[in-house]
Structures are given as C-alpha cells and as structure tokens.
Amino acid sequence: MSSLLEESFPPPVVRAPGDSFPVRTGQVAAEIDGVHTEIVMNLYAEQIFIVISQTQKLGSLISASRVGGQMTQSGVSNYSINTLLGKRDDPVLDIFARQLVQYVSNTDRMARSLLLAISLPSMTAENMRPTFHAVMNLISENKIW
Numbered sequence: 589m590s591s592l593l594e595e596s597f598p599p600p601v602v603r604a605p606g607d608s609f610p611v612r613t614g615q616v617a618a619e620i621d622g623v624h625t626e627i628v629m630n631l632y633a634e635q636i637f638i639v640i641s642q643t644q645k646l647g648s649l650i651s652a653s654r655v656g657g658q659m660t661q662s663g664v665s666n667y668s669i670n671t672l673l674g675k676r677d678d679p680v681l682d683i684f685a686r687q688l689v690q691y692v693s694n695t696d697r698m699a700r701s702l703l704l705a706i707s708l709p710s711m712t713a714e715n716m717r718p719t720f721h722a723v724m725n726l727i728s729e730n731k732i733w
Contacts, residue, residue, distance in 0.1 A: 614732040620722045623710045627723065631732050632700070636692055639705040640723055647707025648674025648681055652689035654699060665693065680716055681706060691724065696733045 612631040617624065623642045630637040641647060648671060655666040669685050671678075689702045711719045 612732045614730050616726050616730045618722070618726055620719055621710055621715060625708075625723070625726075627726055627730070629727070629730070629732050634700055635703055636696065636700050636733060637703045637705070638688070638727070641705070641707040642710055643707045645707050646705040648678070648705070650674075650681060650685045650704045650706065651701065652685045652704060653701035654689070654693045665690070667693075680711060680713055683716070684711075684720060687720065688724070688727075691728070692733070695728075695731065698733075700733070 614629045615627065617626045619625070620642075625640070625642050626644070627641075628639040639646060651668075651670045651672055653668050655668050667686055667689050669682050669689070671681070675681060684706065685702070685704050688704060692702050693699050708719065708723075
C-alpha cells in the first residue's frame with residue numbers, strides 16, 4: 589500500500605500574467621450611514637454571488653432567481669427568494685434581495701440567479717431606503733456583469 593507522499597501528482601497550473609481567471613470578481617468599500625460597508629461581487633457562469641457586509645462576516649445567505657426565466661405577457665416577472673442560512677422571515681432582507689435580483693435580471697443579459705450574503709446590522713425598516721439606494725449605487729457603478 590502506498591502513501592499519499594509516494595504518489596505522483598501533476599504539476600500545478602501556472603497562468604501567464606495576461607490569462608484571466610474563470611471567475612470575475614469586483615470589490616468596493618464605502619461609508620454608508622457612517623458605517624464601513626464592503627461589497628464583493630463574483631461572477632460565475634450561472635450565478636452571481638454578492639457579499640454586502642458591515643461586520644466583515646457573511647451574515648444571512650439568500651438565494652434569489654427569476655421564476656420561469658422570462659417576463660409574463662403583462663410585463664411582470666416573478667422571483668423566488670429563499671433564505672438558506674441566517675435570519676428567516678426578515679422582511680427587510682427579503683425586500684433587499686428581491687430588489688437586487690430584479691436589478692441583476694434586468695441588467696445581466698444572461699439572467700443569472702443571485703446568491704446574496706448580507707450583513708447590515710445598521711439597516712432597519714426606518715433607514716432601509718437610503719441604505720438600499722447607497723448599496724445599489726455602489727453595485728451599479730462597479731458591476732462586473
């Protein structure tokens with residue numbers, strides 16, 4: 589029986605400086621309502637992963653996608669929002685995820701689904717609107733899709 593140390597492995601892949609990694613990423617940080625906020629975006633073939641954090645933690649993990657892929661005849665789209673991990677039944681997070689997936693669906697020609705990690709403890713029902721607009725402005729100015 590051989591050990592892992594004795595087995596031969598292929599050499600590591602070394603990329604040339606001009607090669608692009610298959611996952612496109614973008615990152616931006618700003619002060620929102622006096623709180624340092626970081627946004628990280630990762631673009632995959634079938635999904636966009638966005639982290640919005642004021643705590644340097646992932647927080648709640650929410651999956652969001654357009655149901656059926658296309659708009660209905662009346663021009664309305666239906667979206668599925670599922671909290672995978674974290675605060676459940678939080679209407680503020682659900683609204684945030686719904687608006688963000690709608691924006692992504694309308695601006696991404698591939699209509700990828702969204703995986704959102706969000707930790708915004710300073711956001712409440714009272715200050716949701718300005719916080720949401722500030723985050724959406726940062727995402728739209730720095731989007732990678």
